[in-house]
Amino acid sequence: MRALYSAICCLFLFSIGASAQNSGDCRTAIPVCADAPILSFTDGSGDIDDFDPEVITQSGCLEKGSVSSANIENNTSWYVFRAGTDGQIGFDLEALPVTPGGILTSELDFALYGPFDQTTGQNFCTIVGDGSAQPIRCNYEVNDTGFTGIGVNPVNGREGAPFVKGSQNTYDEWLDVIAGEIYYLYINNYNTNFDGDAEPFSLTFTGSSVDEDQNTALDCTLRDEFLGLDIIACEGDPDIILSALNSPAGPAIANVTWELDADDDGTYETVLASGPAATEITVTSPNSGRYRVTIETTLATIITDDILITFYGVPELDEVRVIDDLVNSDQTDPYNIEVVPLGDGDYEYAINDGEFQDDPQFFDVPPGINTVIINDKNGCGTTEPIEFLVVGYPKFFTPNGDGIHDNWNVLGIETLTNPTVYIFDRYGKLLKELDINGGWDGTFNGRQLPSSDYWFRLDYNRDDEGVVVARSVRRHFSLVR
Incomplete structure (x- = not known):
């Protein structure tokens, strides 16, 4: 169970006010709160293509460049936050020079996805990546103030408005949120896509909810889940890096212990790594399970978090169960079948080149040879058409x-x-x-x-x-x- 033991306020302020870790992947988006500026950087596209460069060429206002390697997600950083109260939220995203007083070389853009309901069990990053979820706020306009975001530009006072290409307004309109809603913030830097250098920025949340109470505007308990939300991945995906450095302790770490509950049954049977230098651990496919980290800080406090990582493979068919046909039931008009897959993935089904549906049962199936296709809704693959027979007669x-x-x-x-x-x-x-x-x-x-x-x-x-x-x-x- 996620918990934070004996952590004190100075640990929070140290980690949030100082340079934070960056995540270039949606699946390891860093949970954040609104109680202090977040200092981080864009440093690449991560280990996995959140947006398939051959399929998704646009997400909201963000567009793929003419160069294939440009993609939508070069020099990226992903964050996730949960609304703590009903109200108004915005943010200021400021590009910073690499060295104090140096030349500003980055130009930041963003896309905000949501709201998502954490109780649904959906894989939010999958529906973001396949284009099912489009940004509710998005901006890639030319940035001549060093600021972009949601709300009001603090440099020139220009109010945010719905995105219009060529408007040169780098701010979008305020966001009205409801407590409990989950949002994913994607930040990128197109100005120096290809040099591989980290580009720093500052992220500060704003809005009437923040003005009223910055400690409750966003749910700060989400930040205790510093390993991120549970991850659904596909077999063969790139490795997943879990980091203890994202915890409220920041770098103030005396010892770290990583454990694995492979069956997610409450028993952590394996110690994977331990020691003051074990600040990161690599999870490789297909090692599903619940991973837990316990951090002892230099101030003798203990912080712990866990995350469930589930790898799914390409769907497989167990059987097509014929419920009603000439030989299985006296009820033979219409004919009905149920598709039974192997495994427990999040699947959808289609027969005879029809539309996909979540329900594995199909009614009024034509007699004779039919085909079924199973698609994994997490993006882990689709079967080839598989034939099955329904014994019956033409009308x-x-x-x-x-x-x-x-x-x-x-x-x-x-x-x-x-x-x-x-x-x-x-x-x-x-x-x-x-x-x-x-x-x-x-x-x-x-x-x-x-x-x-x-x-x-x-x-x-x-x-x-x-x-x-x-x-x-x-x-x-x-x-x-």
Whole structure:
């Protein structure tokens, strides 16, 4: 359970007022609060592409450059915050020179995503990265004051407004928040994309909520979760770096211990690293589990935090369970199936090139060969179309010689044991006897029969819990000319 033991206020002020760690990845976004300026830097794009450079070329006002390596996320820094009260929030993002009094070489842009509900269990970084969640505030205008943000530019007093390209207004309008909402702030620096140098900045939260009480405007307890929010990753993803330096202790560390609860059952069975130099730990795919860090500070206080990291692979199909068809149920109109995947990922399903749905059950499935696709909603992959069979019969056929629906038979009959189909007219006259080969072409003694409803009886054997039982099904279908 996340907790902060015996930490004192001076530790908070030291870590927040001093240079902080940077995270170039959304999944390790650093939790922040509004009680002091945050000093950090942009220093690269992180280990993972939050925005696939071949797929996502724009997010809000942010655009991919003409150079492939430019991407949307060069020289980035990610933060996450939680609204502590209902009210108005903004921030001032100030680019700083690399050396005091030096030349300002960076020009900062930002995008703000949210609001997100932490109780939903969604992977927020996935829906940000795939474009499902677009920024609610975004600005990349030319910055001639060194400031960008939300609210009012402190240099020239210009009020923020909805983004308009070419407006040269580097501020967006105030943000109205509700307590408990989660927001992700993405900061980048396009001015020196390719030199690889860290570019410092200052982030200060503003707004009426901050003016009223900077300690409650944003939920400062989120900062106690300094390892970040729980991470969902894909097998094969780059390593995840967890850092104890993001804790309220800052660099005032006497000893660090990292532990792993691989089954997330409350038992930390493995000590992964320990010692004053063990300030970071690398988590590699596919080592899922709950990771806990315990920090002893130089002031004899103890700080602890934990984070659940779950790796998912490409989805796999266990089975397609046929709930209703000619051989599984007396309820055979319509036919219903349920897709059963392997694993416990966050999946969605589509059959026969249709739309994806969260529900693994599909109703009114056509008889015969169908296909199913399983997609992992965390972005960990999609199966190829997988065929499955529903035993049933076409409701009509059109024997007109065009090669489409010219013959009629029970679809999937070849999977049954000793099947025979008898076709009758409405008066009960036997017209045709069918087996697994061929089908009925709509004739009797070489004469074409008229458009009408016809009846069939399907006889077959079925194994019911080890006992072979003779079964018979009677239905009707239409001949259309």
